[in-house]
Amino acid sequence: MAAPAASPDPTHSLLRHPAFVQFWFARIASGFGFQMLSVAVGWQIYAITGRALDLGLIGLVQFFPSVLLALPAGHMADQFERRRVVLYGQIVELLAVALLAALTLLGAVHELGILLLVFAISTAKAFESPSMQSMLPALVPAEILPRAVASSGSAFQAAMILGPAVGGVLYVAGPGVVYLSAAALYLVATVLVARLRYEQAQPKREPATLKTLFAGVHFIRERKDILGVISLDLFAVLLGGATALLPIFARDILHTGPWGLGILRAAPAVGALLMSLWLSRHDLQRRVGMVMFGSVAGFGAATLVFAVSSSLWLSVAALFAAGAFDMVSMVIRGSLVQLDTPDAMRGRVNAVNGIFINTSNQLGEFESGLLAAWLGAVGATVVGGLGTLAVVGLWMLLFPGLRRRQRLQLEDPANEALGTAESV
Template sequence: MSNTSTQGSKDSLFQHRAYLAFWCARTASSFGFQMLSVAVGWQIYAMTGRAFDLGLIGLVQFFPSVLLALPAGHIADQFDRRRVVLIGQIVEWIAIVSLATLTLLHAINELGILALIFTISVAKAFESPSMQSMVPALVPPSLLPRAMAVNGSAMQAAMIMGPALGGLLYVAGPGVVYAVSAVLYLIAATMVSQLRYEQAPPKREPATLKTLFAGVHFIRERKDILGVISLDLFAVLLGGATALLPIFAKDILHTGPWGLGLLRAAPAVGALLMSFWLAHNSMERRVGMIMFASVAGFGAATLVFALSKVLWLSLAALFTLGAFDMVSMVIRGSLVQLDTPDAMRGRVSAVNSIFINTSNQLGEFESGMVAAWLGAVGSAVVGGIGTLAVAGLWMLMFPTLRLRQRLHLEQVVEEKEPSAQTV
């Protein structure tokens, strides 16, 4: 592709004011949430001194994200998605303002914090499928992969800088962190409220088991989407070496907290820089093979990390791992959105989020269990080899996905949309 056409496509993406407003809203809320997460963990641990209570924070976030995903997907396909996102962000803002107020008044306890975090998690569970389903309506299909990459860059930047900013502000107290987070959420909600978003009038259907599980049936009948989502599930499930970073930092690389911080940041930095490249370059050919190669690269980088004994090589492996994961994520996300008709995007996104949340949580559990049997190095080696095996097996099981040339197949989506209404 020529530099001229590349520049033209890039300009076209940011000429879509609705997408720019959406991106700003999502970036603000992501930074706010990352800052919030740091403050909540520090505050609860300072109150109780129990590691178990830190686990409770994850628990009250995990259950709503999984148990409410299917109803949230149904709502995303039945109502105005912009309004669903806006209501979710307003509820989250109210909960964060409550956290800030009660903390500044010294009237908060552990149970109150967990209850408000649970409220935020419930709102996020309903907001997420609608948020994900809005992107294809904000940019042309040809620009969706770049939009996904730009979204990814915002998420990675928030993951890198949000906790650091939250930690710095925590010096002034957790209430200050919550107050700044509330301001960011207010900005996000304001941007969403002014967003011009066109959505075809949804066909209202009562919430039945058939409509709730329509996304599951749709994915099962579309081999490419099934292959993409299941590949993500098993690759993440097996490749969760990052959960063992404290062990690698202390016992294998013999570094301190500063080294652990670098190790944790390396995958996000790799993903962030790759997202910048993807935002400026199109993938026009052999996207299926690029995706499988990226998953295999993720597995190979995990193996290098597992066997490394020096910090610089481990950092390089984690950096590469993050970059490969970003390529795979952009292709997977674009394929799922483009191959799904708009009337089904909420429910399909909900099922996809269940797979992602489950694989992330179970991946950490799997890594810990295998590490207890084989040690940290053995666990990471098994994960890397397993990811490579999954990539090879999925190439055989899903040949149409392997041979896929382009992300956008407009005629396929048009042919499948009528059947989606009868699922």
């Protein structure tokens, strides 16, 4: 597996692109706000009702908008100025969080109101997401897009790690304080997006028909490299994810308490964060197809090590490695999808990619729980790790063009419109 090489050209520094820096700070502000919000909402609803089922309803009202609205949101991202779509989405989120803070501080909040506001936030995020992802290629030159993807990923991982902790600490002063802090962060993100300036080609307006809504699906089916990386990630996460089983491993296998479970949950995010920081300063320049396959195989192998480990710290190391390998594949997948997709199609393609990611995460947890009920937690995780390795081997046979791909950016511009010929 070829190692990424550092680029000596100082013009390749992301800091030399102010629009990207502004975008990065906007994303980290909204990401922190959302993670703090997630912690407070869960604690508050459980404190009000005392029913575990209601915690599942929080996930449900977030899941349905992300899947059902993905295709219309992708169509919108290709029909309108993406910055405005993102801006309007964040304004809705800001207003919903501010209303949640006001109702909480006034003592007028109840479960249904919280769920409705979470649904509003999730709906806004569903429309915002394809446009947000599709903006990135316009903020930096194509040759350093992988660095930008990695750096954007580092913002997300930092929010994942620190946001819940900060939200938990602030919750001591009451949920209203958490919501006010989250609203302040959303306000910062909204102002940064409102002031963002970048070049976008004038979108060609088309009516929303089944053909235009499903154009992203048809595009991905015809581009073998894109279909390969997206479907590889889908099956790797579907089979290899062990997150849902961590409480079982912590209590029954590693014989640790809540503090150990917290470390286990943080380990993949820390591995992903550190890898994203490294990739944001180094270029993936050679044999990216094999690097992609190698990283997913590494994810599967790390899952196997975690499955058979009876040591807490070996398990933590395995999850750390799994997170790092997953970040490599995420950067390659995200960069390749963006670079192989014409700008006029990026919103719809990113929307389909988002459906794959959301579905694999949700169904992966269900699959893990189902297998664990049959085979036990260790058996289910071993099957998942072996399944991931098997998928890597099969995908290398099914997508030879992706296996032979050398660079993320296609050298022949014609290939961007026609797809990679050698993949057919």
